[in-house]
Structures are given as C-alpha cells and as structure tokens.
Amino acid sequence: MKKFLAVFLAAILSFSCLGICGYAQENSNGYIIVTDTIKVNSGEDVSDEIQALIDANPNRTIFFPDGEYLVSKPIYTPAEPTKSVSLELSDFAVIKAVGDWTYGEAVIQLGGKFPANDTHTPGSNYSLEGGVIDGSGMANGISINSGRETAVRDTSIKHTVTGIDIKYGVNNGSSDADITGVNIIGTGKTDSVGIFVEGFDNTITNVRIGNVFIGVRVKGAGNMLRNVHPLYYSDYTDYQNSCGFLIESGNNWFDYCYSDQFAVGFRTTWYGTNTFHNCFCYWYSAGDGKQTAFKADAAFNGIVTNFNAGFHPDAKECLVLTVGAIDGKGSMENLTADKDVVTGNTHKAYLKDAFFLEKIIGYISLIMDCIRAL
Numbered sequence: 618m619k620k621f622l623a624v625f626l627a628a629i630l631s632f633s634c635l636g637i638c639g640y641a642q643e644n645s646n647g648y649i650i651v652t653d654t655i656k657v658n659s660g661e662d663v664s665d666e667i668q669a670l671i672d673a674n675p676n677r678t679i680f681f682p683d684g685e686y687l688v689s690k691p692i693y694t695p696a697e698p699t700k701s702v703s704l705e706l707s708d709f710a711v712i713k714a715v716g717d718w719t720y721g722e723a724v725i726q727l728g729g730k731f732p733a734n735d736t737h738t739p740g741s742n743y744s745l746e747g748g749v750i751d752g753s754g755m756a757n758g759i760s761i762n763s764g765r766e767t768a769v770r771d772t773s774i775k776h777t778v779t780g781i782d783i784k785y786g787v788n789n790g791s792s793d794a795d796i797t798g799v800n801i802i803g804t805g806k807t808d809s810v811g812i813f814v815e816g817f818d819n820t821i822t823n824v825r826i827g828n829v830f831i832g833v834r835v836k837g838a839g840n841m842l843r844n845v846h847p848l849y850y851s852d853y854t855d856y857q858n859s860c861g862f863l864i865e866s867g868n869n870w871f872d873y874c875y876s877d878q879f880a881v882g883f884r885t886t887w888y889g890t891n892t893f894h895n896c897f898c899y900w901y902s903a904g905d906g907k908q909t910a911f912k913a914d915a916a917f918n919g920i921v922t923n924f925n926a927g928f929h930p931d932a933k934e935c936l937v938l939t940v941g942a943i944d945g946k947g948s949m950e951n952l953t954a955d956k957d958v959v960t961g962n963t964h965k966a967y968l969k970d971a972f973f974l975e976k977i978i979g980y981i982s983l984i985m986d987c988i989r990a991l
Contacts, residue, residue: 657684696728698740706748728763752777792816916945
C-alpha cells in the first residue's frame with residue numbers, strides 16, 4: 618500500500634510540474650520552444666544549437682521568444698517535406714549575425730538543405746514568420762533556396778546587404794514563394810538591394826524597403842508585386858545608377874508599386890513586356906538634378922496604365938521615359954505628370970491618348986534618345 622501511495626503521489630507531482638514548468642502549453646500548441654534548450658540574450662554564438670534543434674524536430678514549428686540570438690553562420694531549414702520546419706519569431710525576437718560572414722550568405726536560408734520539388738507531400742508549406750533578422754551590415758537577411766510553397770510573413774529585416782533573395786527555383790526556375798508584410802532596411806551602400814527575385818512565379822505584397830541602392834531587382838518572370846515601396850535616403854554616392862525597380866526579364870506584373878527618390882523609378886534592361894498598373898514615382902528633393910520615371914536600356918515594351926510621376930520642381934531634368942532602341946511596342950495610358958516640370962518628350966510617342974502632333978514630337982525625341990544611346 619505504501620508503495621502504491623508513493624507511486625500515486627509521484628504521478629500527481631509529475632503532472633503538476635508539467636503545468637507549472639510550461640510543458641503542457643508546449644504540448645497543446647505543438648511548438649518547440651527554443652528557450653527550453655537555448656539561452657536567450659547570452660551574448661554567445663548559438664548558431665550550432667539552433668541548427669541542431671531544427672535538425673532534430675522535423676515537421677514542427679520552432680518558436681523563438683523575445684530576446685537576441687547571435688549566429689556566426691547561416692541557419693538552414695530543409696525543403697524536403699518530411700524534414701521541413703517552420704520558424705516563428707515573437708515580435709521582439711532578433712536573430713543577429715556576428716563574426717565574419719562570406720559575402721552573399723544569408724542569416725536564414727529557407728530550403729537551404731535537402732532541396733526538394735514537391736507540393737504533394739504534407740510539410741511542403743514551410744515558413745518564417747515574425748521577429749527581426751539583423752544582418753549587422755555584412756550578411757544578407759533571408760534566402761529562399763529550394764522548395765515550392767515557402768512563405769515569409771510579417772518579418773522585419775535590418776542592416777542587410779540583400780534583404781531577401783528568392784533564388785532560381787527547383788521547378789525549372791519556379792520558386793512559388795509568398796512574401797508579405799515585410800519591412801527591409803539595407804546598409805545604404807551601393808551594393809545594397811531590398812529584394813532580389815531570381816526565380817519565377819513569386820508573389821510579393823505589402824513590403825516597405827529603405828536605405829538601399831536598388832529597391833527590387835527582378836531577374837525571373839511570372840512574378841506579381843503589389844504595394845511594394847522602396848525609399849532611397851542614402852548618401853547619393855553614384856546616385857544616377859540608383860533604381861527603385863530594376864527589371865531584367867519580361868512577363869512580370871507591378872500593381873501600386875511606388876519608387877521614392879531613386880534616380881530612376883523603373884528600369885528595364887531587356888526587350889520583354891512587363892505590366893505596370895497604378896504605379897508611381899516621387900521625388901521629395903531635387904537630388905543631383907536628374908530624375909527619370911522609366912528607363913528602357915533596350916526598346917520600351919512596358920504596358921503602363923494610371924501612372925503618376927511626381928517630379929521635384931527644383932530638378933533640372935525630369936524625364937518620364939528614356940529608351941535605348943527605337944522599335945518598342947510599349948504604351949502609356951492615363952499618365953499624370955506636371956507638364957510645366959517635365960523636360961523630355963520621348964514618352965509622347967507611346968501615349969495612347971496623345972494628339973497627332975504630340976506623337977510626332979515624341980517620335981523625334983525617341984530618335985534623339987536612341988542616337989544618344991549609341
């Protein structure tokens with residue numbers, strides 16, 4: 618009887634301890650709590666401990682409570698659905714790069730190990746949500762290396778060379794990533810990029826970007842960007858090459874995208890067609906005196922509707938469009954720009970609602986642009 622009572626009391630104490638120590642909560646929500654095994658705010662490198670926790674807990678959500686987690690090397694999550702994890706950070710949890718970082722390495726590399734092209738197996742839909750990723754001015758923030766249903770949501774990315782790098786996808790280039798509610802702050806240097814989209818078929822919505830030289834660089838196709846707002850406020854080094862949206866391919870869609878104070882708002886480097894709807898540029902100061910809304914390195918093939926160019930009245934040269942080749946089939950409709958400020962006429966050749974004389978003036982300016990580009 619005494620032995621039975623002892624076992625019974627031990628069992629009661631054990632269950633009581635589960636509630637007091639927080640294990641019952643962990644079991645109820647299914648999360649792995651990082652601080653159960655890793656000390657937060659320790660001032661020590663915890664990259665190996667975080668990686669071990671990820672590797673040991675496939676198909677689990679790993680939760681980072683408030684505090685600072687220092688890492689001296691990239692953290693990799695698996696893309697293979699049977700091994701994948703989701704990382705969830707509380708609002709004031711910071712994963713911060715320390716030590717020496719190889720140029721181009723990201724602090725968090727989603728799908729960085731066990732690459733996979735699989736949307737059928739449960740576990741393919743992994744994510745990173747919340748918190749702060751701090752590159753300390755030397756590392757990239759987040760890269761999406763592999764997988765097909767990767768999501769980054771409501772995350773703040775600070776002091777990074779490149780905020781988010783969506784790499785060429787495993788499905789013939791298709792990355793199929795969803796980025797939403799992200800805020801990015803770069804380093805202010807000429808190599809700083811907010812988002813680099815190398816892959817295809819990604820959706821990027823509700824993003825704010827600041828202190829970068831290139832706001833968004835799009836190399837892939839089939840991407841949709843909506844309500845993306847890069848802002849330039851660096852030291853004007855090599856300012857004329859700064860750009861809000863640098864587009865190196867075709868078949869991308871931009872809706873309510875806003876380039877703020879970059880020398881060039883939207884720049885295309887290839888002949889492909891991209892669609893721009895309800896987009897605009899704005900300059901809050903004269904900068905170095907030259908402001909260009911659209912620049913086509915080759916022919917202009919953009920489809921532009923409801924575009925607003927908000928040039929600064931003190932700028933010496935305010936151009937809606939410059940082109941590098943004459944044979945473009947682009948168009949502009951419902952353009953808003955202060956006629957008393959605009960100094961170039963090339964865009965008139967592409968205005969759908971232009972009068973005949975305006976078209977002629979535009980074509981003459983277009984030819985002059987192409988001669989200057991030679």
